[in-house]
Structure formats: structure tokens, C-alpha cells
Amino acid sequence: xxxxxxxxxxxxxxxxxxxxxxxxxxxxxxxxxxxxxxxxxxxxxxxxxxxxxxxxxxxxxxxxxxxxxxxxxxxxxxxxxxxxxxxxxxxxxxxxxxxxxxxxxxxxxxxxxxxxxxxxxxxxxxxxxxxxxxxxxxxxxxxxxxxxxxxxxxxxxxxxxxxxxxxxxxxxxxxxxxxxxxxxxxxxxxxxxxxxxxxxxxxxxxxxxxxxxxxxxxxxxxxxxxxxxxxxxxxxxxxxxxxxxxxxxxxxxxxxxxxxxxx
Amino acid sequence: xxxxxxxxxxxxxxxxxxxxxxxxxxxxxxxxxxxxxxxxxxxxxxxxxxxxxxxxxxxxxxxxxxxxxxxxxxxxxxxxxxxxxxxxxxxxxxxxxxxxxxxxxxxxxxxxxxxxxxxxxxxxxxxxxxxxxxxxxxxxxxxxxxxxxxxxxxxxxxxxxxxxxxxxxxxxxxxxxxxxxxxxxxxxxxxxxxxxxxxxxxxxxxxxxxxxxxxxxxxxxxxxxxxxxxxxxxxxxxxxxxxxxxxxxxxxxxxxxxxxxxxxxxxxxxxxxxx
Numbered sequence: 057x058x059x060x061x062x063x064x065x066x067x068x069x070x071x072x073x074x075x076x077x078x079x080x081x082x083x084x085x086x087x088x089x090x091x092x093x094x095x096x097x098x099x100x101x102x103x104x105x106x107x108x109x110x111x112x113x114x115x116x117x118x119x120x121x122x123x124x125x126x127x128x129x130x131x132x133x134x135x136x137x138x139x140x141x142x143x144x145x146x147x148x149x150x151x152x153x154x155x156x157x158x159x160x161x162x163x164x165x166x167x168x169x170x171x172x173x174x175x176x177x178x179x180x181x182x183x184x185x186x187x188x189x190x191x192x193x194x195x196x197x198x199x200x201x202x203x204x205x206x207x208x209x210x211x212x213x214x215x216x217x218x219x220x221x222x223x224x225x226x227x228x229x230x231x232x233x234x235x236x237x238x239x240x241x242x243x244x245x246x247x248x249x250x251x252x253x254x255x256x257x258x259x260x261x262x263x264x265x266x267x268x269x270x271x272x273x274x275x276x277x278x279x280x281x282x283x284x285x286x287x288x289x290x291x292x293x294x295x296x297x298x299x300x301x302x303x304x305x306x307x308x309x310x311x312x313x314x315x316x317x318x319x
Numbered sequence: 320x321x322x323x324x325x326x327x328x329x330x331x332x333x334x335x336x337x338x339x340x341x342x343x344x345x346x347x348x349x350x351x352x353x354x355x356x357x358x359x360x361x362x363x364x365x366x367x368x369x370x371x372x373x374x375x376x377x378x379x380x381x382x383x384x385x386x387x388x389x390x391x392x393x394x395x396x397x398x399x400x401x402x403x404x405x406x407x408x409x410x411x412x413x414x415x416x417x418x419x420x421x422x423x424x425x426x427x428x429x430x431x432x433x434x435x436x437x438x439x440x441x442x443x444x445x446x447x448x449x450x451x452x453x454x455x456x457x458x459x460x461x462x463x464x465x466x467x468x469x470x471x472x473x474x475x476x477x478x479x480x481x482x483x484x485x486x487x488x489x490x491x492x493x494x495x496x497x498x499x500x501x502x503x504x505x506x507x508x509x510x511x512x513x514x515x516x517x518x519x520x521x522x523x524x525x526x527x528x529x530x531x532x533x534x535x536x537x538x539x540x541x542x543x544x545x546x547x548x549x550x551x552x553x554x555x556x557x558x559x560x561x562x563x564x565x566x567x568x569x570x571x572x573x574x575x576x577x578x579x580x581x582x583x584x585x586x587x588x589x590x591x592x593x594x
Contacts (some may be wrong), residue, residue: 219424223438224414237428314428314469
């Protein structure tokens, strides 16, 4: 015990995993006890069993996978769009002061505008079709992404670029062969973080203007007081998020074995 | 004009060296404007570096020696004055002036071998030729078995050895070195000094080496420029007439100690009077 609680002390991977799993189990246990003893109305907090039943049912009738599928599609499209435009612009902002002067103040301004406030506007512009949701995800991630990618580009040490010049690299070579590979791991970390935020904005869009998707399924469940379906919706989003994050982490480990921070 | 230093040890004709001034810096000034005032970093710097010469510029931190080297590299520009490389004004960085930095600047996504290849691959040299050059430098820096390693697997001393090889493989006109051993422990530092001097004794690249370590400067150089601070200017030019083949024991020789004392006095005489 004394060792485990040493300030900034290390613990084994196995112990770490064990403690991690135990926190999940603890919550499920508390949840089971509270609902089992009938301490809370099932309408407010359904039992884990009910939630599991709903999960199995919606998986079997295809609703859950359908909704998850359409939500993932929207996330991927909106996020890809943000990456396709945001990454090159971000790199330019982080590399050329003139581009920065043009883009950064604008981005700083826009990113303080709450994305949910844009939902009605987007609906006016593009109705409630697929485009609207993709645009919301795009708006939510694009401006943040530009600024964060710019920071990634700026984090490349001057001396790394300077060395390449003294080895004969010209501007374009320095960007292609030094700046891009050097910033790549940080950039992937940025993407990993931003795709998490994309879910927030997607659910906002689906809550307001949709007839499909996980956000919509949550809203619909609320209308019919199907609290367990709300739980299933939220948990599903959580699990998809967790899987995405782990995949990104794995990808980063595989792509950048040379990175200092990469064990 | 100082007597040619090389002539003493190599018996090369005096004129051959005199004629080949590789770098000439004339009346270099560098001013910085901060919010409050104008700061003079460099004042009227005049230096001459000959072909195949190993020159050290020694001075306390903040004397502007790194700025001077950056200007030689073309990575910074003087407020006034002129610098010539082989008679041509320096307008920017280029492969003719290789540089080794104090900070570790190996490309971390490239192996040791790929790092050394970087400059060569930017030029029209055949793959076979490149490999030959890389192999010979890997041997010189004793890192043949690390050719496939990434920089993160190397110690600080090894990283700097690769950085030196990377710069020299490009066969630059001048090798500029900005306190390359400043972050290394004393033992590794001495090893690196020996290795660098050894490489110089064999290949005779023209080197300009910045340091605040007086011993390092004397041990490595044929000529030492001593810089004083506030504003940064050349206080003294000192020829080092130690034997051509340098060995660590020389640091205890009478000649070495005399030089150390002399440069120390030039650098820190102001402190003495102030105290």
C-alpha cells in the first residue's frame, strides 16, 4: 500500500488495468444495488438489466446498428471535410506569418461562437438533410482544428529547419521533408482529440434536426419515457468513442515508432 | 594579419595559405531593438578564416558569438557589415556552410544512415556514391552498428557524432559548430573533442567552432578569437601553436596553461576590476 501511493510512484501495467476495470465494476455494482433495492424510480434510473435488455432488443431489430451507422457516417464525413480543409490551412497558418495574420484572428473569433447556435442557421441554409448534420460537425471541429494544427506546425524546432537549410534544403524541401514529418505525430494526436469533440456536435445536431442517428434515438426515448433507451444511446456513443480513441492510439504507435514519446 | 598557423606543422608553403581566405567578415554590427532600447549585440567584428583552418571563437554567454555564427550561416543578418565566402557575399543559408547545433537536430523520423544521407540526396549524386560516403562517415564516427537506429535510441554524444557526420558528408566549404558539446558530460565531451580534432587532422575541413569553454577552444583550434561582451566584440586573436597531433595530456603542458591564463585574463579582467 505504501508503495502504491508513493507520490508519482510507478505501478505495474497489470495493476493499472485491474484498478481501471474495478472502477467500472464498482459503478455497475452500485447501480445494481440502488436499482435492486428500489431506492430510485425505474423511470429515473432503470436497472442495468433493463438497459441490457433494451440493448439486446435494439441490436436484434437492427435499430441500434442503423442509428449508430448513420451517426458514424455523419461524423466521418464532417470530420474528413474538416481535416481536408483544416489541416493544410493550419499548416500554412503555422508556417507563414502572413497567412496567420489572415486566418488566426478570424478563427479565434468564430470558435467562440457556440456551435449549437448555428444549428438553426444551418437548417435555414440546407434544410434537415444529411448535409445539415455534416455541416454542424464540420463547423464544430474545423476552426479548432486549424488553430491546433497551426500550433503543431509551430512546435517544430527552428533548429531542425535551420539544419535542413544548412544541408542544402530550400523552402519547399524544408516543408515537405522536415516540417511535415516532424509535426506528423502531434498532428495525429490533434486529430484524435478533435474527433472526440465531433461527437458532441453531432449529437447536438441530431437532437435538434434529425429523424435518425444515436442523438435522435436518445431524444425519441425521452419523449416516450424510455429511460433505458437513453442509457443505451449514451453508452453506445461512449463505447464508439472509446474504440475510436484506442484505434487512433494504436495507429499513432504503429506509424511513429521513432517518436520520443512513443515508448 | 596573423602568420599562417598551418604552415608551422604541415610545412605547406606560406603563400598557399595566405592566399586562400575562405571567410572574411568586415565591420559586422548587429543591433537588436527591444521595446525599451536598442541593444548592440555585435560591434565591429572583423575576422578572417583561412582554408583548412580550425578556428574557435570563445566568449562568455551573451557575448553574441552564437549570433555571429548564425550570421556566417546565413540564418541571421548583420545590421551593417559584409561577409564573404570565397569572395562572394553571403545572402542566405546553403549547403556550402554545414552546421552543427548545440541542441540535438537529427531528424528523429530518420535512421542514423538516412540522416547522414539527407544532404547528399538533395544533390545529383548516385545512390552507390551516396552509400559509399555514408559508410565511410559511419566508420569515422564509430557508429557502424547503429546505422539503422533512430536518434531516440542514441546517447547525446552519439547524436552529436551523427550530426557532425551529416554535416561533413555534404563536404561543405566550412563547418560551423555552435557549442556542439555544450550539453555533454565532461568525459563524453573530451572524447568528442578528440574525435573531432582527429577528423580535422585527417580531412582538414575548415571549421568555425563556438564555445564558452576556454580549454576546449585551445585544445581544438589553430586560431582562437576571444570575444568580450557588452557589446560583443573581438578582444583578441590568438594563434595556438600546440603540436599538430593533439592529445589530452597537452592540457597540462606549460604552453596550454599559459594560453588558458592569458585568455582567462582577457575574458574576465573586467570582473576583476569590478570586484
